[in-house]
Amino acid sequence: MRKGIVTYIDPVFGRGTIEDENEQDITFHLSNNEHNLQLNSVVSFEIAMGADGLIASNVTPMRHVCEVSNTFTAFHLLSTH
Numbered sequence: 001m002r003k004g005i006v007t008y009i010d011p012v013f014g015r016g017t018i019e020d021e022n023e024q025d026i027t028f029h030l031s032n033n034e035h036n037l038q039l040n041s042v043v044s045f046e047i048a049m050g051a052d053g054l055i056a057s058n059v060t061p062m063r064h065v066c067e068v069s070n071t072f073t074a075f076h077l078l079s080t081h
Contacts, residue, residue, distance in 0.1 A: 002026075003062065006041045018043060018056050028056035037061060 004020040014030045016037065026047065037043065037059065045056040 001044045001046060002056075003042065003044050004056075006037050006039055006043060009037070009039060018045060018059070026054055026056045027052070028059050 002020050004018040004026065006016055007019045007025070008017040009030070010016065011030060016028050016030060018026045018028060020026055026045070027050070028045070042062045043056075043059050044062055045059040048055050048057040
């Protein structure tokens with residue numbers, strides 16, 4: 001399982017983006033969003049191959065980080081708790 005932060009959600013197009021620990025952007029589909037994710041949610045997820053490349057699947061929230069100034073801070077908080 002990978003870990004990351006939800007950095008973008010577009011309800012019009014039904015997709016969002018997760019930035020993982022390696023600062024790689026991975027797309028996920030909101031139709032698969034069973035947990036009602038929000039921006040800055042820290043999540044775990046699996047990688048699958050979609051029609052347009054890599055896609056996050058089985059996205060599960062780990063904790064919600066409010067007003068995170070940068071990705072490093074969020075992952076630091078995640079790894080220390």
